[in-house]
Amino acid sequence: MILKVAWRNIWRSRIRSIIVLSSIAIGIWAGLLIIGFSFGMNNERTSAAIGATLGHSQAHSSDFLEDPSPSAIIAPEAYENLVAALKEQPFVTGYAPRTMLQGMVASAKQTRASRIIGVNAESERANTTIATYMQEGDFFETRVRKGVVISEKLAEKMGLGMKKKMVLTFQDHNGVIHKASFRVSGIYRTLNAAWDELNIYVQQKDIERIIGTLLIHEVLISYDKSEGTEEKTAAISANVSLPTVITSWKQNSPELGFADDMMGIMLVLVLGIIMLALLFGIINNMLMAVLERRRELGMLMAVGMNKRKLFQMILIETLMLGVVAGPIGMLLGDLSIRVMMNVGLDLSTKKDGLAELGVQSTIYPEVVPEYYLVMAGMVILTALVAALFPAYKALKLNPVRAIRGN
Amino acid sequence: MSKAVIEVSGLHKVYEGAVPVKAVNGIDLTITEGEFTALKGPSGCGKTTLLNLLGGLDQPSSGSILIDGTDITALSDNELIDFRLHNIGFVFQAYNLIPVLSATENVSFIMLLQDRPKEERLARAEQLLKAVGLEGKEDKRPGQLSGGQQQRVAVARALASKPKFVLADEPTANLDSESTAKLLDIMEQLNAQENMTFVFATHDDRVIAKAKRVVSISDGKVIDDTAE
Numbered sequence: 165m166i167l168k169v170a171w172r173n174i175w176r177s178r179i180r181s182i183i184v185l186s187s188i189a190i191g192i193w194a195g196l197l198i199i200g201f202s203f204g205m206n207n208e209r210t211s212a213a214i215g216a217t218l219g220h221s222q223a224h225s226s227d228f229l230e231d232p233s234p235s236a237i238i239a240p241e242a243y244e245n246l247v248a249a250l251k252e253q254p255f256v257t258g259y260a261p262r263t264m265l266q267g268m269v270a271s272a273k274q275t276r277a278s279r280i281i282g283v284n285a286e287s288e289r290a291n292t293t294i295a296t297y298m299q300e301g302d303f304f305e306t307r308v309r310k311g312v313v314i315s316e317k318l319a320e321k322m323g324l325g326m327k328k329k330m331v332l333t334f335q336d337h338n339g340v341i342h343k344a345s346f347r348v349s350g351i352y353r354t355l356n357a358a359w360d361e362l363n364i365y366v367q368q369k370d371i372e373r374i375i376g377t378l379l380i381h382e383v384l385i386s387y388d389k390s391e392g393t394e395e396k397t398a399a400i401s402a403n404v405s406l407p408t409v410i411t412s413w414k415q416n417s418p419e420l421g422f423a424d425d426m427m428g429i430m431l432v433l434v435l436g437i438i439m440l441a442l443l444f445g446i447i448n449n450m451l452m453a454v455l456e457r458r459r460e461l462g463m464l465m466a467v468g469m470n471k472r473k474l475f476q477m478i479l480i481e482t483l484m485l486g487v488v489a490g491p492i493g494m495l496l497g498d499l500s501i502r503v504m505m506n507v508g509l510d511l512s513t514k515k516d517g518l519a520e521l522g523v524q525s526t527i528y529p530e531v532v533p534e535y536y537l538v539m540a541g542m543v544i545l546t547a548l549v550a551a552l553f554p555a556y557k558a559l560k561l562n563p564v565r566a567i568r569g570n
Numbered sequence: 571m572s573k574a575v576i577e578v579s580g581l582h583k584v585y586e587g588a589v590p591v592k593a594v595n596g597i598d599l600t601i602t603e604g605e606f607t608a609l610k611g612p613s614g615c616g617k618t619t620l621l622n623l624l625g626g627l628d629q630p631s632s633g634s635i636l637i638d639g640t641d642i643t644a645l646s647d648n649e650l651i652d653f654r655l656h657n658i659g660f661v662f663q664a665y666n667l668i669p670v671l672s673a674t675e676n677v678s679f680i681m682l683l684q685d686r687p688k689e690e691r692l693a694r695a696e697q698l699l700k701a702v703g704l705e706g707k708e709d710k711r712p713g714q715l716s717g718g719q720q721q722r723v724a725v726a727r728a729l730a731s732k733p734k735f736v737l738a739d740e741p742t743a744n745l746d747s748e749s750t751a752k753l754l755d756i757m758e759q760l761n762a763q764e765n766m767t768f769v770f771a772t773h774d775d776r777v778i779a780k781a782k783r784v785v786s787i788s789d790g791k792v793i794d795d796t797a798e
Contacts, residue, residue, distance in 0.1 A: 165675065165682050172670035463666035466627055468655025468731070469683050470648060564627050567662055 166473075170481040173453065174488070184449040185489040188543065191438045192493025193500065195539055198434055200501040200529030201509065206427050207530060210413075211390065212355045213420055215293040217363075218413045219260070219384035221397045226407040228381055234265055235337040238380045242408045246383060249403040255396050257386045260287040263371050264381040267334030269314075269364060273323035280334055282368040282379075291386045294352060294365070300326050301350035303365070310370050311349030315360030319351050326351065332366070336375040344374050355524050357516075385410070435539065439546045446550035450482050454554045461558050462566025475555045482551035486543045493543075494536055501529045572602035574636075575735050575767050576624055581633035583619050583790075593619040594630070595790035601735070604765040606758065608772055608781035616790040617771040618739055624769065625658050625737045626650045638734050655683055659728030661738035665720040667712040667727070673699055674708040677726045684731060698726035702756050718749025722756060729760065735767035742774045754780045 174181050214220060223246050228236035238246065243261070250256045263282030268275055285304035289295045295303040299316050312330060314322075324330060326348055333343045346366060354360055372378045387396050397412040404410055414421030454461065464474065508526040511518060515525040576599070583594035593616045601607055609617040622628040623635060626642045635642050637657060645653055654660075667676045677698055678691035686694075699708055702722040712720050721741060728736045738757075742750040758780060760766045770777055778784055786794035 165679065168675075169668065169670060169679075176670060459664065459666055460668055463660075463662065464668075465651070466625070466654065466662075467660055467680055467683075467727075468651055470651045470655075473683065564622050567664075567666060569664075 170484050187445050188489035189493035191442045193497040195435050195438050196497025199535045203532050204529040205527050216354045220387040220393050221385045221412045223383040223410050226409045255388045257388050258291040260291040260384040261380045262382040263368050263379045265334040270331040271322040271324050279363050281365050282371040284368050297352045297354045299351045299353050308349045310346045312346035313350035313365040316351050316353040317360045342374050439542050443546050443550050450554035454558045458566040459569050462563045465563040471559050478555040479551045483547045486547035490543045504529045574600050575603050576601040577636040582631045584631045592790050606761045606768050607783040608770045608778050609785050611787035615787045617787050621737050621771040626654050657734045659733035659736035661724050661728050661741045663740040663743045665724045669712050672709045673723045677730050680731045702726045718745050738770045750776050
């Protein structure tokens with residue numbers, strides 16, 4: 165019967181209850197949308213970065229991690245050991261060796277510092293999605309000697325276009341400076357504007373011809389799934405000996421890893437702020453309910469309702485607000501997310517800014533089931549906390565005065 | 571000789587303030603089982619304060635109140651709440667029913683607080699509502715009942731817990747003559763048939779006329795005590 169009383173009491177002041185129930189439902193709806201979009205945006209950025217440029221993990225010589233100089237190579241023997249270790253792991257779907265050189269690129273218009281990535285075109289295409297980001301030309305699919313793939317942004321800044329000549333200057337592992345001219349054979353644009361501005365791709369075999377030897381500074385490693393990247397990376401590391409070091413994408417791109425970790429914290433903060441606003445709304449509603457029902461509560465205390473039961477009654481009534489509004493908010497949130505998953509949120513007016521963050525202009529939210537539970541838990545916790553002050557006020561009522569309405 | 575249900579001796583209640591008010595000023599009173607007693611007196615004479623003290627809703631400044639042999643002034647707050655639940659029935663001037671519950675639910679709610687089984691609660695509520703002449707109104711909520719009918723539900727509620735006595739504070743103050751007469755008849759019947767003890771605080775002559783014992787109070791003291 166206590167439940168029945170609580171339920172009917174909610175509807176005693178219909179408009180007030182509808183307002184507070186709506187505010188809870190809207191709070192939950194907004195919370196779920198924020199979670200959905202945050203996950204959608206972050207996962208898209210992360211998976212795009214992993215897919216296009218980073219891989220799930222990378223192997224380097226330990227020297228390279230301290231100072232990425234041309235001499236910090238993975239020696240041929242170490243490379244063979246690494247490949248053997250990778251083949252042992254069923255979750256490794258492929259790998260792509262890279263030559264990483266710091267250098268200068270020059271066009272007729274200007275000269276800039278750049279990172280020159282020498283790739284094995286086939287393995288790079290097989291293990292990254294970079295080929296899908298081509299705006300013009302291709303990613304070394306057409307046989308071109310000394311071809312270079314540069315970003316759209318760099319092409320624009322340096323006044324370059326397809327088949328235009330550019331001069332690359334770089335130092336080899338012995339400190340010898342080489343200078344060679346390449347022709348633009350492809351122009352790419354990834355979601356990461358910062359990456360695009362700095363990195364150019366050439367074929368490893370062209371670098372090998374220029375400096376006379378094959379240098380491998382980095383091996384990009386792909387896994388079957390992104391889940392459990394840290395554990396998988398650790399499993400490979402266990403079979404690889406120094407100086408070869410395996411690092412996960414979070415270590416290789418700390419800003420992405422940081423964004424991933426921060427997102428969890430930010431979401432809890434945002435949800436916390438929403439819940440705080442709801443908390444005061446619920447407290448206000450329940451406090452009014454208690455003060456309006458002073459006579460009734462006084463009567464109940466007079467006839468023998470003990471403090472525990474009175475507290476329980478207020479608590480159940482408050483919880484019921486959350487129990488009624490919670491599922492409505494979650495259903496609305498879930499439906500909205502599912503609709504937006506197909507439609508997407510078009511932020512093309514902020515396209516350039518989003519590109520700097522490595523995000524495309526249309527954001528698609530994701531359903532994150534575990535956050536539904538977090539949300540439900542937070543609503544219940546908020547209702548419980550919100551019940552405390554009104555319940556305290558009810559317990560402090562003097563039955564004699566309350567019955568008189570004082 | 572009938573058993574004493576309420577024994578009050580040397581009862582004082584002083585409300586402290588800039589000018590202390592002696593609301594109850596040395597009352598000795600014994601009420602025995604089955605009495606139909608009215609505490610009468612003008613407003614502010616201390617009859618409601620006395621009723622609140624008898625009901626354990628207020629603590630006296632001094633003196634003792636024995637209810638069926640238990641000194642309720644020595645009980646803790648929680649013990650007192652539990653004591654009220656099982657021993658005292660209350661009827662208030664403003665009915666004080668729970669508006670969201672039906673007549674049956676209002677009557678059975680107090681039995682829920684006593685943790686009585688549902689079947690027992692419903693059966694007793696039905697029986698009591700019938701006794702107060704509300705057969706057919708069991709499912710009506712207070713807002714759908716007249717003032718007199720609401721007060722009859724309140725009487726049924728007061729009896730639901732099987733108390734040792736019922737305290738009624740100005741039960742007819744908000745009722746018209748017809749409703750008052752009906753309510754008094756019902757309480758008189760319950761007093762006669764079930765030997766239920768009723769104590770009223772009132773200045774309503776219609777109640778006083780029905781009472782078998784009238785205790786007159788003035789300035790917190792008993793100035794007259796007349797039994798039929």
